[in-house]
Amino acid sequence: xxxxxxxxxxxARGAWEAGVEVASAYPGTPSTEILENFGPMPDVYxxxxxxxxVGMDVAIGAAYxxxxxxxxxxxxxxxxxxDSYFYASMTGIEAGLVIVTADDPEMHSSQNEQDNRRYAKFxxxxxxEPSDSQDAKDMVAVALEMSEQFDTPVMLRITTRIAHSHTPxxxxxxxxxxxxxxxxxxxxxxxxxLPMNARKRHPILEERVALLAGYAENLPHNxxxxxxxxxxxxxxxxxxxxxxxxxxxxxxxxLGMVYPLPRQLIADFAARVDRLIVIEELDPFLExxxxxxGVKVEGKSIFPxxxxxxxxxxxxxxxxxxxxxxSAAVVPPAPITGDLPNRPPVLCPGCPHRGVFYTLKRxxxxxxxxxxxxxxxxxxxxxxxxxxxCMGAGIxxxxxxxxxxxxxxxxxxxxxxxxxxxxxxxxxNTVYNRGKSITVLMDNRITAxxxxxxxxxxxxxxxxxxTLEIEFEPLVRAMGVNEVHTVDAYDMxxxxxxxxxxxxxxxxxxIITRRECALLPQARKNYRPLRVDPxxxxxxxxxxxxxxxxxxxxxxxxxxxxxxxxxxxxxxxTGCEVCAQVCPQNAILFRAQLDExxxx
Amino acid sequence: xxxxxxxxxxxxxxxxxxxxNILGEVGLAAGYDVKKSEIHGMAQRGGSVxxxxxxxxxxxxxxxxxxxxxxxxxxxxLESMRYIEWLRQGAKALFSTHRIPPxxxxxxxAEYPDDNRFAGVIEQVTRDYxxxxxxxxxxxxxxxxxxxxxxxxxxxxxxxxxxxxxxDVIERNVPSKALKVNYQAFRQGRDFHVxx
Numbered sequence: 001x002x003x004x005x006x007x008x009x010x011x012a013r014g015a016w017e018a019g020v021e022v023a024s025a026y027p028g029t030p031s032t033e034i035l036e037n038f039g040p041m042p043d044v045y046x047x048x049x050x051x052x053x054v055g056m057d058v059a060i061g062a063a064y065x066x067x068x069x070x071x072x073x074x075x076x077x078x079x080x081x082x083d084s085y086f087y088a089s090m091t092g093i094e095a096g097l098v099i100v101t102a103d104d105p106e107m108h109s110s111q112n113e114q115d116n117r118r119y120a121k122f123x124x125x126x127x128x129e130p131s132d133s134q135d136a137k138d139m140v141a142v143a144l145e146m147s148e149q150f151d152t153p154v155m156l157r158i159t160t161r162i163a164h165s166h167t168p169x170x171x172x173x174x175x176x177x178x179x180x181x182x183x184x185x186x187x188x189x190x191x192x193x194l195p196m197n198a199r200k201r202h203p204i205l206e207e208r209v210a211l212l213a214g215y216a217e218n219l220p221h222n223x224x225x226x227x228x229x230x231x232x233x234x235x236x237x238x239x240x241x242x243x244x245x246x247x248x249x250x251x252x253x254x255l256g257m258v259y260p261l262p263r264q265l266i267a268d269f270a271a272r273v274d275r276l277i278v279i280e281e282l283d284p285f286l287e288x289x290x291x292x293x294g295v296k297v298e299g300k301s302i303f304p305x306x307x308x309x310x311x312x313x314x315x316x317x318x319x320x321x322x323x324x325x326x327s328a329a330v331v332p333p334a335p336i337t338g339d340l341p342n343r344p345p346v347l348c349p350g351c352p353h354r355g356v357f358y359t360l361k362r363x364x365x366x367x368x369x370x371x372x373x374x375x376x377x378x379x380x381x382x383x384x385x386x387x388x389x390c391m392g393a394g395i396x397x398x399x400x401x402x403x404x405x406x407x408x409x410x411x412x413x414x415x416x417x418x419x420x421x422x423x424x425x426x427x428x429n430t431v432y433n434r435g436k437s438i439t440v441l442m443d444n445r446i447t448a449x450x451x452x453x454x455x456x457x458x459x460x461x462x463x464x465x466x467t468l469e470i471e472f473e474p475l476v477r478a479m480g481v482n483e484v485h486t487v488d489a490y491d492m493x494x495x496x497x498x499x500x501x502x503x504x505x506x507x508x509x510x511i512i513t514r515r516e517c518a519l520l521p522q523a524r525k526n527y528r529p530l531r532v533d534p535x536x537x538x539x540x541x542x543x544x545x546x547x548x549x550x551x552x553x554x555x556x557x558x559x560x561x562x563x564x565x566x567x568x569x570x571x572x573x574t575g576c577e578v579c580a581q582v583c584p585q586n587a588i589l590f591r592a593q594l595d596e597x598x599x600x
Numbered sequence: 601x602x603x604x605x606x607x608x609x610x611x612x613x614x615x616x617x618x619x620x621n622i623l624g625e626v627g628l629a630a631g632y633d634v635k636k637s638e639i640h641g642m643a644q645r646g647g648s649v650x651x652x653x654x655x656x657x658x659x660x661x662x663x664x665x666x667x668x669x670x671x672x673x674x675x676x677x678l679e680s681m682r683y684i685e686w687l688r689q690g691a692k693a694l695f696s697t698h699r700i701p702p703x704x705x706x707x708x709x710a711e712y713p714d715d716n717r718f719a720g721v722i723e724q725v726t727r728d729y730x731x732x733x734x735x736x737x738x739x740x741x742x743x744x745x746x747x748x749x750x751x752x753x754x755x756x757x758x759x760x761x762x763x764x765x766x767x768d769v770i771e772r773n774v775p776s777k778a779l780k781v782n783y784q785a786f787r788q789g790r791d792f793h794v795x796x
Binding site for chain 2: 003381
């Protein structure tokens, strides 16, 4: 019985079927759904870790303890986890360890599109790459077996198109395994990476690569599909699907294991075809290896290095290189549309970050941003963010500008989950090194942007167990911050006062703007749409400056200027009252006024 | 079996992806190989949502290319205009008449294209389209959210698959307390053509 599963669902299922018992991860698009789907499965332990590095350590610990383990992250998450990833490769494990990296070519929701296959070679970790959901599910079991056979963590690399595409999958049964060890290992030479031990491990790693390359020769997932020998294509991942789509007659070598490569299989294939090309997204990872092996091949001279590939791009590039005739082009219609209004992502109606950014904007302070829903504060009309690099960067950047002697008083904004992730060491650094930047901790009580995951501030674990709810004010005070203000994020006067006080002090300050995300169930219960009093509205359009999608232009105009008045969409408004606070005419009724109005 | 490339477009929160799930499963139940691909990263934040659903004998790429879409389903007018160039010249389309002005219109003063401009753009690509007041139909049934199933009902009339297959899949994909209204929504969408 086949079911349509996304790549992520398939990996979760594959992990369960292959007997994974422990999974630890930090949310990150496009990997998040793996743990969301694995967590509810029977007889497994799964947790949201505070960051990817910790998640990796936890999975390693479980693997050291002889239980099959899984950790998952987006591509940049492996940057965070890299330190742990490298030692795991060095030490090996007792039971299988799979590391899923979900890359994001085209940066659909990321700050870059780095190609994590390079991490495989860098750390000497074998890497499998599926081309659809069935493949993804099957490869988890293969990865775990390989992990145990060769004493190495194994990388499973997917991309957004694999993670979020649904393709048919045949489900299987769960196969459990007894713990690989009876007692937690005491193996000083293997597991304690002192130089004297680690030095002996390095040659083992290099030897392991050679053994894996031999294994790759016979791996069924490295598959030759012979067709017309005039064109041979070496490919992997979703690019394999595009190759089959655009070159239905060509001969294809689909590499399911992208590191290390099967030298002989490749050489044999290359010898059988006239012209050999590589179709791969992002880096010429395969291409470079092939060139190193002395294989004559074309890749990035034909296909782009930036962005995703699509069947269209593959076809057009192929035509440009003379691989396909001009007649093969699919000419899409080119209707003249004129400029269509953009539809950029925006902060939701009722988002607690909105009023905070509006207040910050009016203070004209430089704002160092971070990753989360609040990153959208950088978009117009709020446009209140100068930098945003990666998770946990804002606080350090603000401090750096401060200690460099920049004349302005620097502000960093960071969310609750991001603060737990990497914000804490950064804030401690600011205090310890006597900086004076101001940190705004935007606490919306959930890990929001990735789709509402639990974190140490929410009081629940991934698997639904009740747990502590960290309070931020005592936490930052314990770090030595004296100037701390906790305010309701919706209360713009309180937010402004907190800034006034913080700016007056020469000490580092933390302003905790607290209010649950407007999409949380408890917030939804409280929705009360506001309305504009058209008699009072003078069409000054100040309310539009908060950038709320629920505020729209009315049919009615203000006679003195002929400008359209404002109106609120009752289907979208949650009643946060941010617009009511900014309206200079008090034309937007507060909730209390609605009560009065209704009772008249 | 002929292959069919569907493209569903809408705004985050409209149920575009649920509709795509249903469409995918219907294809599988009808014996096709099916692949479905979506980008939903910004869906909750009011951004546009697109989902490719491909039915075929053996489907490779999870998405079709521009100009290769056989059926375009637009759940929102502006997004329908934005993605019309993906539809093959002269191919079929179904458009909900629903409008969700983006912030660039509501706050920014940009103009939401009117019906004439809409028709003017669409008809450069195809005249074989149906306008469905899906939200109004669903509201009349008591649940505006079922508009996506109204659209699927309208689509079902274009395809040679038994309606029982559709309703069976829909049942597995909507909340159980909303089953009745969804059946009705499907029926009304399916009968909408007949009324013309």
